[in-house]
């Protein structure tokens with residue numbers, strides 16, 4: 001509930017309490033007032049009675065001046081410059097607070113404590129927790145620090161590469177360009193990152209959560225991860241959790257005994273048993289009912305399943321890859337998905353980019369899928385292979401593809417079938433394109449004039465769409481992207 005500030009108790013804070021100048025607030029009180037904190041947690045490694053008494057006095061003053069609820073969190077920290085010790089204590093403290101109040105808006109104060117403490121706040125806010133970083137000084141007041149990067153996507157690949165010697169050993173013997181990933185088309189920066197991360201995750205026997213819009217290749221990646229793992233010889237099974245009636249979910253996952261329910265005329269193993277020794281893709285995991293989530297968690301923890309209608313558990317050895325197009329982290333906040341299950345599944349997290357974020361990949365995909373589709377259709381009687389007219393290709397390149405690669409592929413199949421001449425024409429392509437959903441960016445010209453209409457927001461949406469496209473097209477090079485958009489580099493940077 002509400003804004004929560006975590007701060008290391010600083011000398012400057014205690015000094016402010018004793019300063020006769022009423023304008024001298026110290027960083028914690030200043031930030032608490034400016035950002036209307038409802039709760040402040042002061043971390044301290046003070047041990048002496050005198051220090052703790054002073055801190056108590058400070059906490060009472062802070063609460064009175066800011067209106068926030070103030071709590072002192074004593075921690076054991078042998079050395080305030082030891083990053084590892086600080087990381088462990090700060091993580092424990094934030095986790096404990098989150099357990100008490102999962103909806104709190106976390107803020108970490110950068111202006112109090114040692115440089116090692118600042119570094120740890122930064123690391124935590126950019127990786128493990130969703131938190132804002134706050135800085136304050138007498139000169140510039142309180143500011144929320146905006147750092148436009150994500151450790152998981154921008155650095156994780158590099159970090160894994162450097163630090164994981166064990167992984168290097170495991171991947172030895174596997175060629176650097178994993179054949180398992182060869183059929184995944186795309187060399188844009190986001191795609192290269194996804195493939196690099198998947199290649200590194202594949203040999204580890206850990207669950208992987210694949211996030212991405214429909215048709216972005218989640219199943220394709222799951223199969224490649226399986227093929228590049230030590231389980232490649234074992235089975236690969238995919239189960240769409242959203243396509244099974246809720247009363248049959250348990251039986252499908254864990255199997256059932258004969259007569260366990262109406263219609264169970266014989267005993268049957270579930271997908272966990274069928275995938276034993278291999279990999280199980282649980283697609284649309286967000287659709288799994290809460291009760292089934294509890295049983296899935298138990299299976300993952302204990303490595304055994306109990307068939308419906310039986311009592312004795314059976315051991316299973318299955319690597320689970322889960323996939324979803326919904327924001328599971330938001331689903332957790334809304335109570336639709338269990339947090340403990342999410343943490344269990346999301347050991348490796350793979351985010352697949354939407355096609356519109358993949359820049360030049362679209363050209364590669366059109367060429368490769370066009371050839372693939374023609375080869376497949378060529379097996380049918382009376383099919384004549386065709387070429388793609390230039391303006392038809394340009395039309396495909398200009399489309400926003402809300403259904404991603406799957407939609408592109410099926411559009412190419414339709415166009416190849418509709419075409420009657422030697423070439424697939426612009427008209428054939430237009431006839432093959434599905435109508436765009438009204439919420440997509442291209443519907444930007446047709447928004448109704450209602451309470452939600454906000455022309456400024458539309459401008460921002462449009463701009464951000466082109467900024468993303470320009471960055472994807474230039475592999476993240478901002479000055480080239482600025483040139484593409486015909487704006488000054490500084491303007492582009494500001495956007």
Ligand SMILES: Nc1ncnc2c1ncn2[C@@H]1O[C@H](COP(=O)(O)OP(=O)(O)OP(=O)(O)O)[C@@H](O)[C@H]1O
Pocket residue numbers: 183184185186212213214215216217218219220221283325405406409
């Ligand atoms: N990068 C890619 N290279 C080649 N083909 C791709 C790529 N991405 C997706 N495809 C193809 O697009 C189609 C859809 O892919 P896939 O089924 O893996 O998507 P998905 O994300 O699992 O979709 P959904 O969420 O709807 O289940 C498949 O035919 C797949 O082979």
